[in-house]
Amino acid sequence: MRVLVTGGAGFIGSHVVDALLAQGHQVWALDNLEGGRAEFVAAPAQLVVGDIRHPTEWAEQVPKVDVVLHLAAQVSVPHGEQDPLDDGSTNVMGTLKLLQWAKHMGVREFRFASSAAVYGVPMALPLKESAPLSPLAFYGMHKQAGEWDVRHFCEINGMIGVALRLANVYGPRQRNEGEGAVVAAFSHALATDRPAVLHGDGGQSRDFIFVEDVARAFTTRLGQLERGYTLNIGTAKATTILQLWQHLARLAGKDPSQVRFAPARQGDIRHSLLAVDEAEACLGFRAEVSLGEGLRKTYSYLSVAQQ
Numbered sequence: 001m002r003v004l005v006t007g008g009a010g011f012i013g014s015h016v017v018d019a020l021l022a023q024g025h026q027v028w029a030l031d032n033l034e035g036g037r038a039e040f041v042a043a044p045a046q047l048v049v050g051d052i053r054h055p056t057e058w059a060e061q062v063p064k065v066d067v068v069l070h071l072a073a074q075v076s077v078p079h080g081e082q083d084p085l086d087d088g089s090t091n092v093m094g095t096l097k098l099l100q101w102a103k104h105m106g107v108r109e110f111r112f113a114s115s116a117a118v119y120g121v122p123m124a125l126p127l128k129e130s131a132p133l134s135p136l137a138f139y140g141m142h143k144q145a146g147e148w149d150v151r152h153f154c155e156i157n158g159m160i161g162v163a164l165r166l167a168n169v170y171g172p173r174q175r176n177e178g179e180g181a182v183v184a185a186f187s188h189a190l191a192t193d194r195p196a197v198l199h200g201d202g203g204q205s206r207d208f209i210f211v212e213d214v215a216r217a218f219t220t221r222l223g224q225l226e227r228g229y230t231l232n233i234g235t236a237k238a239t240t241i242l243q244l245w246q247h248l249a250r251l252a253g254k255d256p257s258q259v260r261f262a263p264a265r266q267g268d269i270r271h272s273l274l275a276v277d278e279a280e281a282c283l284g285f286r287a288e289v290s291l292g293e294g295l296r297k298t299y300s301y302l303s304v305a306q307q
Contacts, residue, residue, distance in 0.1 A: 001223055002026045002065040006052055006098065007072035008045070009036030011174045012113065012166075012211055016069055017045050019215040025222075028062050030072065040173055052094040055101040068102050069218050070095065070150075071113040073143075080139040091142035092149070099153045109160040109225065110150060111218055116167050116207070116234070116272055118144040125238075126275040129165070129230055136267050151228060160225050164217055167234030167274050171211030171294060172301035183208065183298055186245055190252040191303040200264035202242025205271045207234040210294035213287040220283045234274030235287040247292070251299045 003020050007013035008029025013036065020027045027045040030052070041047045050058030052072045073091050074080060080087035095112065102110055117140030118133050135141045147163040154161025170183035189196035217233045249256040279285045289297075 013071040014040035015215040019219045084138040111162040126273040128275045161228040163230045167207035187302040205238040210289035231279045232274040
């Protein structure tokens with residue numbers, strides 16, 4: 001199939017491109033290169049430099065495609081709080097403009113990268129897709145709006161719309177900032193012998209999923225679904241931030257006690273864990289990479305990248 005990946009030169013998007021190429025698809029990677037890097041886009045995928053908010057500037061470079069995998073986004077929660085108009089411009093209006101372009105091009109399936117941030121403070125764990133949505137920041141609010149836009153637009157235009165609510169994604173190519181970048185931040189500190197900062201007491205927990213597993217979720221059963229879905233993509237396994245730090249410190253051969261504790265950040269959720277039964281039932285997807293193996297690959301990559 002012909003597939004367009006937005007944010008295709010970014011952290012997750014470039015791994016999605018890799019997975020698509022391995023499956024034999026023709027791939028176009030759209031990215032404005034503000035956060036992505038051209039060298040992340042593997043051949044023979046074609047890199048198209050452009051912004052999802054301005055389709056007329058790049059549309060002629062992308063032929064008729066069958067599927068859009070939409071990962072381009074403004075991913076910084078603090079930036080979204082400081083400039084909600086910019087966050088909404090990309091994460092809401094950009095998504096709507098891309099949907100309109102997809103309709104014009106006759107796209108059959110549209111998959112959207114949403115976030116566990118749409119849930120806010122959980123009332124019960126693990127979080128099922130039917131749990132109440134109460135995001136705490138503009139980032140999560142705009143991801144929620146993006147989900148609704150994808151669902152409604154696809155329903156009224158005969159497209160298959162899929163929203164994937166991602167847990168905390170980590171792995172090679174991740175930057176040190178953005179949503180859920182604690183693994184990259186810790187790894188960077190260890191690789192450069194700089195103090196690592198742990199906000200709060202370290203007892204807060206998250207569902208960490210390796211980026212290659214996320215790429216499989218985006219590329220599994222493409223063109224085979226008969227209707228749209230909203231699905232959690234995680235591991236259903238919780239890890240505390242302190243456990244994460246200790247594991248990475250041991251990988252780096254450093255003293256795990258050498259970490260600086262700082263006050264908890266305002267608005268941080270204490271615990272988050274995603275139920276994943278629906279993703280297995282609808283996509284046949286289940287995360288395969290263990291935390292230990294994923295952290296080893298991530299630290300190996302990031303430590304070399306710092307040299």
